Amino acid sequence: MKIGYMPCTQDPPDGKRIAAVLDELVTEARALERAGFDGFFVPEHHQQADGYLSNALMVAGLIGVQTERIDIGTCATVLPLIHPVHLAEDSAIVDQATKGRLILSVGVGYQPQDFAVFGVDSKQRVGLTEEGIAILRQAWTGERFSFAGKRFRLDDVLVAPRAYRPSGPPIWMGSWSAPGIDRAARLADGWLSDPLQSLPVVAEYTRQYREAAARHGRKPYVILMRDAVIAQSREEALARSQPIVATHRQYFDFGVHSADEYLKDVKRAEDLTVDHLARERVLFGSPEDCLASLRHIRETLSPDYLILRLRFGGEPSHAETLHMIELLGDRVLPHL
Numbered sequence: 001m002k003i004g005y006m007p008c009t010q011d012p013p014d015g016k017r018i019a020a021v022l023d024e025l026v027t028e029a030r031a032l033e034r035a036g037f038d039g040f041f042v043p044e045h046h047q048q049a050d051g052y053l054s055n056a057l058m059v060a061g062l063i064g065v066q067t068e069r070i071d072i073g074t075c076a077t078v079l080p081l082i083h084p085v086h087l088a089e090d091s092a093i094v095d096q097a098t099k100g101r102l103i104l105s106v107g108v109g110y111q112p113q114d115f116a117v118f119g120v121d122s123k124q125r126v127g128l129t130e131e132g133i134a135i136l137r138q139a140w141t142g143e144r145f146s147f148a149g150k151r152f153r154l155d156d157v158l159v160a161p162r163a164y165r166p167s168g169p170p171i172w173m174g175s176w177s178a179p180g181i182d183r184a185a186r187l188a189d190g191w192l193s194d195p196l197q198s199l200p201v202v203a204e205y206t207r208q209y210r211e212a213a214a215r216h217g218r219k220p221y222v223i224l225m226r227d228a229v230i231a232q233s234r235e236e237a238l239a240r241s242q243p244i245v246a247t248h249r250q251y252f253d254f255g256v257h258s259a260d261e262y263l264k265d266v267k268r269a270e271d272l273t274v275d276h277l278a279r280e281r282v283l284f285g286s287p288e289d290c291l292a293s294l295r296h297i298r299e300t301l302s303p304d305y306l307i308l309r310l311r312f313g314g315e316p317s318h319a320e321t322l323h324m325i326e327l328l329g330d331r332v333l334p335h336l
Helices: 018-035 056-065 084-097 112-117 122-139 178-187 199-215 234-239 242-254 287-301 318-331
Strands: 002-006 039-042 071-074 102-107 145-148 153-157 171-174 190-192 222-230 283-285 305-309
Touching: 018 039, 018 056, 018 318, 039 056, 039 102, 039 305, 056 071, 056 084, 056 102, 084 102, 084 122, 102 122, 112 122, 122 145, 122 171, 122 178, 171 178, 178 190, 178 199, 199 222, 199 287, 222 234, 222 242, 222 287, 222 318, 234 283, 283 287, 287 305, 287 318
Parallel strands: 002 039, 002 305, 039 071, 071 102, 102 171, 171 190, 190 222, 222 283, 222 305
Antiparallel strands: 145 153
């Protein structure tokens, strides 16, 4: 099981320190590489007042040229919002610059305002994504190709440069619905979960994905995500829970938490508490607690990759985040 990291790429409340945030990302990536992590995966959101970085691929490229070993990737690029030929060109450059370390994660998107500003009909997002993946696959070969679909028609197109690897970067697809999981099994090189669901929900989604991959004749590749708050003790970690609670409340308002036994009585975002999150959802505790939780996930779900998110809405501080990375490198990763 490889271990990756998803950084915080925003600066609440007004985004005035984004230049400093970019410096922090580079410092964290270098620290991750020293600590023994396997990858650095950049999220993407648009139109946020806190300056949330809106081009995950560009940031991944920045991190890639500042590191030497770790995978770098998007987590995830909203594919319907960008023309696939443009994305193929940009990602081929990043793949070349990083000598084949790029992983391109894509999703169909879910925020209506993002589709509106780019003039994209959100009702077409699935078709745009499916055809977009097909175009990416052909574009990265470096050979001329044509494509005739419902959403795109291309004639004698050449994308240059070609990707560093002959087949191009691996494509992961994020989803948390039954149709989306099946789509990932059919089209992508891996299924990317989100960090918001409880482990019983993730286990069921993982089962569905592996069954779908077998049905489509593809080898499954499971990428799970977990949020974590690491301190010297579980009590100290729980005491630092406010940022992660605020983050999950925001996503609860978006309606992205799947129904489960732990949230059955939560009707409003403000009803969501740290007690809910501590039950098979967020990793709270010491490095040893985290190690036990990761071993449990590895033994019960057998993911190929697990991505940790340690910082939420700019908290904890950059210095505290570096300390958590060091703790994980010293007391967790060597023992997995």
